[in-house]
Amino acid sequence: MxxxxxxxxxxxxxxxxxxxxxxxxxxxxxxxxxxxxxxxxxxxxxxxxxxxxxxxxxxxxxxxxxxxxxxxxxxxxxxxxxxxxxxxxxxxxxxxxxxxxxxxxxxxxxxxxxxxxxxxxxxxxxxxxxxxxxxxxxxxxxxxxxxxxxxxxxxxxxxxxxxxxxxxxGKTVDEIYSRVLRIFGVGESSVEAKIKDLLQKQSNPTIAPLAGAGEVKMRITAKAASRQEAEKMIVPVQKDIESRLGNAVYGYDDDPMEMIVIKSLREKEMYLALAESCTGGHVTDLITNIPGASDVLLESCVTYSNEAKVKRLGVSEDTLKKYGAVSSQTAYEMAEGIRKISGADIGAAITGIAGPGGATRQKPVGLIYLSLSSYGGTETKELHLSGNRLRIKEAAALHLLNWLRLSLE
CATH class of the missing domain: 3.40.980.10 (MoaB/Mog-like domain)
Known part of the structure; x- marks a missing residue:
């Protein structure tokens, strides 16, 4: 029909x-x-x-x-x-x-x-x-x-x-079932290149890459007499794709990145604290949209100004003067500061330039620094993102969540 x-x-x-x-x-x-x-x-x-x-x-x-x-x-x-x-x-x-x-x-x-x-x-x-x-x-x-x-x-x-x-x-015979793989850190063209042979020979199940906001979704769809049969048809295709894409596949169907992070933290009985600057609390918003976030999130601090970074997180004034608010050194101290103040197992921090103003030749719009601090040490990452202000904020938040996800595996 x-x-x-x-x-x-x-x-x-x-x-x-x-x-x-x-x-x-x-x-x-x-x-x-x-x-x-x-x-x-x-x-x-x-x-x-x-x-x-x-x-x-x-x-x-x-x-x-x-x-x-x-x-x-x-x-x-x-x-x-x-x-x-x-x-x-x-x-x-x-x-x-x-x-x-x-x-x-x-x-x-x-x-x-x-x-x-x-x-x-x-x-x-x-x-x-x-x-x-x-x-x-x-x-x-x-x-x-x-x-x-x-x-x-x-x-x-x-x-x-x-x-x-x-x-x-009551009017239909066949059922269609779809499983969506959620992928982050690999672009749509790269995903297609890795599974090109599967796309070329597909029939039932079918495979469809879908570009989304900062991620790629891969929909595998099978048509069969029952849902159970359709699910079985999808399994080998799903396993093949996952073996090629590795840990870039972070979730399935309607499970967003933040849900995966919360689940991992809960399983490991670990607590998280966040310090945000350029994202203005967006990472916190994503996490607290998930029921049960209070099980793992101790606190969050939006330190938008330099004064707030010093007062709330203990970032050194010398660091800010020498390297600026958008720097790996400041991100490092933000993550360490929120972890120590909160008593969390992991402190995560983000600072950057979302634009459209505030940029220089040395520090362009889209320059983002992330940092994760745990009892084992503190690390930082530098990102260069593109797009308008909202897109940069969204992408930066997802990158931080993805790094959290990978660190918890």
């Missing part, structure tokens, strides 16, 4: 919001073995929505629309779908009752136009919305499945997972 996703809403075409619905649905459909060949976006216009539906009907087994289920006049998805299928709309009483209850719970008065959200063809399987006022629907007609979903991700995602996905699972 193949599917087409039609995102409805002029705000998508105007670039006011990103169509994350299509990404989410595509990922979900892939686990069911349903191929997605087309993503379409159309504005809030009945004629153009109708054209999109006709085109989709000529090439897709499943048509999924997102958005356009609100109470206002420009919300036309359901009405246009009913017209396309030659069906009449009528009030679905359970949905109307749920909408009325929603407004009562919110302490607001329901206006008459909200009633249109309870209008559905009598042939439809109505999908309840526990997170808003717009129910969805599944309609089978002409050997085709039509699925109507609300646009807000907070409403669409639980509706899809809880109601649409189980429904579609």
């Amino acid at each position: 193949n599917a087409e996703i039609i995102g409805i809403g002029s705000e998508l075409l105007l670039g006011q919001i990103v169509n994350t619905d299509a990404q989410f649905i595509s990922e979900q459909l892939s686990t069911l073995g349903i191929d997605v060949f087309w993503h379409t976006v159309v504005g809030d216009n009945r004629k153009r929505i109708m054209e999109a539906l006709r085109l989709a009907a000529d090439r897709s087994d499943i048509i999924i629309t997102t958005g356009g289920l609100g109470p206002t006049m420009d919300d036309l998805s359901k009405e246009t779908m009913a017209e396309f299928l030659g069906m009449e709309l009528e009030i679905h009483e359970p949905s109307l009752n749920r909408i009325q209850s929603y407004f009562t719970t919110m302490g607001r008065e329901m206006t008459d136009n909200n009633k249109k959200q309870a209008l559905f063809p009598k042939e439809a399987i109505v999908l309840k919305n526990d997170n808003g006022t717009a129910p969805g629907a599944i309609i089978e007609k002409n050997d085709r499945i039509h699925i109507i979903l609300p646009g807000p991700p907070s409403e669409l995602q639980p509706m899809f997972v809880n109601e649409v996905k189980p429904y579609l699972a």
Whole structure:
């Protein structure tokens, strides 16, 4: 089976919001073995929505629309779908009752136009919305499945997972399973060169390198009669890739670098303390986004000024005068200082020039110094990064986390 996703809403075409619905649905459909060949976006216009539906009907087994289920006049998805299928709309009483209850719970008065959200063809399987006022629907007609979903991700995602996905699972035979390898420290072109022969002979499983923010992701996808069989098909390919890339492969699927670092620290029963300058606390933010970070992170200090480096971390004024804030010597003393002050097993520090100002010929934008201090000694690293200010900060934080990861192996 193949599917087409039609995102409805002029705000998508105007670039006011990103169509994350299509990404989410595509990922979900892939686990069911349903191929997605087309993503379409159309504005809030009945004629153009109708054209999109006709085109989709000529090439897709499943048509999924997102958005356009609100109470206002420009919300036309359901009405246009009913017209396309030659069906009449009528009030679905359970949905109307749920909408009325929603407004009562919110302490607001329901206006008459909200009633249109309870209008559905009598042939439809109505999908309840526990997170808003717009129910969805599944309609089978002409050997085709039509699925109507609300646009807000907070409403669409639980509706899809809880109601649409189980429904579609009963209609499919094959399953698609993907494993994503997360790679850091090796560029996309270098990764491709190392596995070029695998890419050239791939069939099932397939291999797809994906460049991301500061890292490369390698998606291995297998299609089989069951998830278990697909997983088995992926294993030898995964092992082959890992043997070629070595410890550049740091994690899998949705596990970010900071999660791997926290896991390693916890397993070794070690504590971490951070001293940040140019990243302004970004490393700390990444780490504390992970539940359980308090098990391993003792403290963090953002010492943006020279005065703070001296006062909070004990960096020598002589070091700052002689070498400057952006230097391996200052990074060294920052890492040692935060480790000793906090009592942590590892002190990690970062200082540099994120730009666009503050650079000199000797110290250009993107010059970064990292340092790790432990009871076994203190080391520093020099990096030369490129990009705008935010990209440099992000890349510098990932480099520090990656060094932490490798040091804990």
